[in-house]
Amino acid sequence: MTSRFLTVVLSLGCGCNSLYLLNGGEAGTSTGMGTSTGIDSSTGADVTTTMGPTEATMGDATTWMVVSISTNGESSTSAGETSTVETSTSTGDASSGDGPETTGGDKKPRLVFLTSDKLNGTIELEDEEAGNEISGLKRADWHCQKLAMIAGHDGVFMAWLSKKSSTADSRLGADDEINKHPLALVEGEVVAANWDELTKGWSNMDKRLDSPIIQNEYGDEVPANDSTFWSWTNRDGSWSGHSCPDLPIENQQYHGHVGKGSRTDHKWSTFELADCASSHRLLCIQTSFENPPADP
Structure with a gap:
């Protein structure tokens, strides 16, 4: 069979x-x-x-x-x-199932990409009605996972987003083992050597990411002037203090931080504040090389 x-x-x-x-x-x-x-x-x-x-x-x-x-x-x-x-028993190696690949002793990179589409600040998924029944963070994670799987990527993917009670660092940086792996774009360009290199050391104003984040889930280039993404997150993975509500609130205007993928300096995750009614991409980061868990 x-x-x-x-x-x-x-x-x-x-x-x-x-x-x-x-x-x-x-x-x-x-x-x-x-x-x-x-x-x-x-x-x-x-x-x-x-x-x-x-x-x-x-x-x-x-x-x-x-x-x-x-x-x-x-x-x-x-x-x-x-x-x-x-x-499914895939663990990131579709051919052997023996676990994350390494080449020449190097650790397998965890993927990072900007979404090919854009969403407003309440993360409304107009073509995925059921997704609007859960929190904005989970809708964003759900969307990252869907796009990653459509593009053929194994593993679990989550959105670089924070709320006061749930930060990007605690959500995406909780696995000490995968945190040792480099973060790289779909086509292989390394963004940071590991999670600490992504999130720490930003008090040094000369610090930079190793590569701008300007590729989508297919590895296609995202124009620098169109590379903003919802973040609500400081460069160290903490909540920036400005995030969008889970649902639109009538007659009230909110603003949330967006990052810019073309930036590699200390403004990469908090480029500017944007109206929550505007549309921007999501930044998706792989948090596991194993596919999402399932029971038979």
Whole structure:
């Protein structure tokens, strides 16, 4: 029995319909919490998968599942027969599954990218209605994860964003092991040698990032004059004191800090204040080389 495609289930834990993405970027839907339907991109056949509700939470990260669907090569299943659902075991090395690759003794880089699209300050996901039922930080994390998976990247991705009670440093810098790895753009340019190099030492006004952050999830270049991103975060990963509300508040105007990917100096994360009604990119950072956790 062979696995035909990877299905990424982005379950928001709200009891509503779930979205999952096939390996070609095609979308399927989950009907309730038990049965998922989609299209096998290699044969065009309908595929139905039966599963119970599965939830997994990592701190402030979005709840999701990752499964692979295996079929016996037929376009449908007989009565009482269901597709086999297996937990994905990829750990960042698609060929061997032996864990993060290293080359010449160097640690595998954790990816950093600007999103190819833009969102307003309340992180409204107009085409992903269910995502608006959770906090702005989780909506942003959810969006980073979705774009990373569509672009073919393994691992967990979260947004460089802070609120007073939940900072980027505590959300994205909690794993001491991955913090030792360099942070790099999709095409390989190193932004910082490790997490400490990204977030510490900024009292030295001559300090710079090793590379500007001007690539999106596909490795395409982002124009320098269009590289602003919502951050609400100081360069050390702490809350900047200016963040946008989770939901729009009528007749009130709010401002949140944006960073600028083309900057490598001390203003890279707090370039300026922007109206929360305006639209900017997100900065997404890989926080694990393993795919999001799932229960079979």
